Amino acid sequence: MNMRFHSTRGLAPETDLRGVALSGLAPDGGLYLPKIWPQFSTDDLHAMRGETYQQIAFRVLRPFMQGAMPEDILRGIIEKSYAAFDAAEVTPMRKLGADCHLLELFHGPTLAFKDVALQFLGHCFEYFLQDSGRHLTIVGATSGDTGSAAIAALANRKNIDVFILYPDKGPSEIQRRQMTCVDAANVHALAVTGTFDDCQGIVKALFADARLREEENLSTVNSINWLRIMAQIVYYFVAAQKVEGKPTFVVPTGNFGDVFAGYAAMKCGLPVGKLVVASNRNDILTRFFATGRMSPQGVKGTLSPSMDIQISSNFERLLFDLCGQDAKQVRGLMCDLKDKNGFSVSDKQLRQAQEIFVAGRADDEETLATIADVYDKYGYVLDPHTAVGVKVARDLALPQPVICLGTAHPAKFPDTIQRAIGLTPSLPAKTAILINKPERTILLPASTERVVAFMRERKKS
Numbered sequence: 001m002n003m004r005f006h007s008t009r010g011l012a013p014e015t016d017l018r019g020v021a022l023s024g025l026a027p028d029g030g031l032y033l034p035k036i037w038p039q040f041s042t043d044d045l046h047a048m049r050g051e052t053y054q055q056i057a058f059r060v061l062r063p064f065m066q067g068a069m070p071e072d073i074l075r076g077i078i079e080k081s082y083a084a085f086d087a088a089e090v091t092p093m094r095k096l097g098a099d100c101h102l103l104e105l106f107h108g109p110t111l112a113f114k115d116v117a118l119q120f121l122g123h124c125f126e127y128f129l130q131d132s133g134r135h136l137t138i139v140g141a142t143s144g145d146t147g148s149a150a151i152a153a154l155a156n157r158k159n160i161d162v163f164i165l166y167p168d169k170g171p172s173e174i175q176r177r178q179m180t181c182v183d184a185a186n187v188h189a190l191a192v193t194g195t196f197d198d199c200q201g202i203v204k205a206l207f208a209d210a211r212l213r214e215e216e217n218l219s220t221v222n223s224i225n226w227l228r229i230m231a232q233i234v235y236y237f238v239a240a241q242k243v244e245g246k247p248t249f250v251v252p253t254g255n256f257g258d259v260f261a262g263y264a265a266m267k268c269g270l271p272v273g274k275l276v277v278a279s280n281r282n283d284i285l286t287r288f289f290a291t292g293r294m295s296p297q298g299v300k301g302t303l304s305p306s307m308d309i310q311i312s313s314n315f316e317r318l319l320f321d322l323c324g325q326d327a328k329q330v331r332g333l334m335c336d337l338k339d340k341n342g343f344s345v346s347d348k349q350l351r352q353a354q355e356i357f358v359a360g361r362a363d364d365e366e367t368l369a370t371i372a373d374v375y376d377k378y379g380y381v382l383d384p385h386t387a388v389g390v391k392v393a394r395d396l397a398l399p400q401p402v403i404c405l406g407t408a409h410p411a412k413f414p415d416t417i418q419r420a421i422g423l424t425p426s427l428p429a430k431t432a433i434l435i436n437k438p439e440r441t442i443l444l445p446a447s448t449e450r451v452v453a454f455m456r457e458r459k460k461s
């Protein structure tokens with residue numbers, strides 16, 4: 001049976017996977033979720049033992065893709081997507097001491113976990129557009145890693161234009177160069193004078209403009225696009241097959257996308273101990289899981305810039321479940337978030353969330369100390385985002401086995417690594433070549449009108 005998807009806000013028509021991919025955000029401003037979750041039995045899980053990443057990906061993704069693409073196409077897309085990774089296992093796992101497994105998710109073209117989903121998304125877009133005569137305009141907000149991964153996945157693809165908005169002072173030099181040094185006519189990286197939340201706000205405003213949305217055929221590469229989450233579910237299954245017992249996953253979190261993929265894996269039948277939400281000083285989620293109150297404060301710049309977020313879009317997907325799939329209640333709470341700068345859930349809802357999620361935070365000093373300590377003990381260099389997760393894992397008494405998600409390669413953040421251990425990690429050759437390339441920088445104010453004007457201008461030329 002074909003998989004159907006509905007919106008968390010309940011006012012958009014149901015659609016299929018193709019519709020979900022090509023629209024990104026639901027027309028009512030909500031996020032798409034599958035109406036029924038595929039279920040993997042103990043036998044299914046057993047069959048995955050010893051299989052390759054690609055084989056497990058095919059098993060996990062097939063039910064979601066039913067009706068959207070033939071199985072041989074799906075198999076081909078999975079092969080192509082992960083051929084661009086420089087590790088045979090795609091997401092290898094290694095041990096850091098007796099009680100921590102580290103899942104390395106950063107072996108793709110731009111050295112962060114975003115590649116895992118975006119490589120796949122790029123090929124899916126191409127397949128869904130082919131023969132349709134349609135042109136797609138992709139817009140995305142990034143604090144650094146989504147933009148570079150989206151550009152790597154979509155550069156020079158036919159019938160697609162990509163506009164990426166990033167905070168002008170946010171990304172590291174490597175992250176910025178991965179966006180500004182790519183010479184492809186369909187790629188436009190825009191530096192916005194503002195924060196990541198400003199960029200994400202503009203993207204949401206573009207989607208809220210029904211006419212623009214229609215005229216430009218907008219979709220997005222942010223994790224509000226269900227395909228991102230879906231492709232990330234795979235590595236939770238892959239990692240779980242490599243340990244004995246129910247794993248606890250520790251996830252450095254910003255937009256709540258990656259950790260929601262863990263929750264989705266659980267909903268599909270993967271036995272999981274706990275899901276640990278690790279934040280930097282932008283700890284809105286950590287505060288939520290302690291108090292049941294969601295209240296954004298100003299964004300603070302940290303050494304883990306990809307997590308400098310206060311409005312975690314994907315939280316709405318969890319909220320939908322906490323509200324018993326009552327879209328009206330979700331709409332009310334999302335309204336309060338916008339108009340009253342926050343909302344609270346009931347004690348019962350909070351307890352329901354706490355049964356699955358645990359949360360903790362680490363500040364910059366703790367991040368640096370964790371990088372130094374892990375390097376001293378194991379000779380392994382953590383990137384600052386992964387270090388936030390490892391620090392939180394060490395602070396909490398977690399049920400074993402513990403799998404920490406390694407979300408980026410340390411070489412993306414050389415200044416921080418230098419501060420922590422006095423060494424600069426060497427860049428993989430595929431990234432080092434960017435250092436001598438010219439940059440194309442476009443600076444715009446944090447204004448939706450200015451971004452729209454720029455898009456229209458650029459599309460004409």
Ligand SMILES: *Cc1c(COP(=O)(O)O)cnc(C)c1O
Pocket residue numbers: 112113114145146223252253254255256257258259306307385386407408
């Ligand atoms: C995007 C990102 C995160 C946060 O992931 P979310 O899905 O937004 O929670 C963490 N670490 C790195 C390196 C990232 O690029």
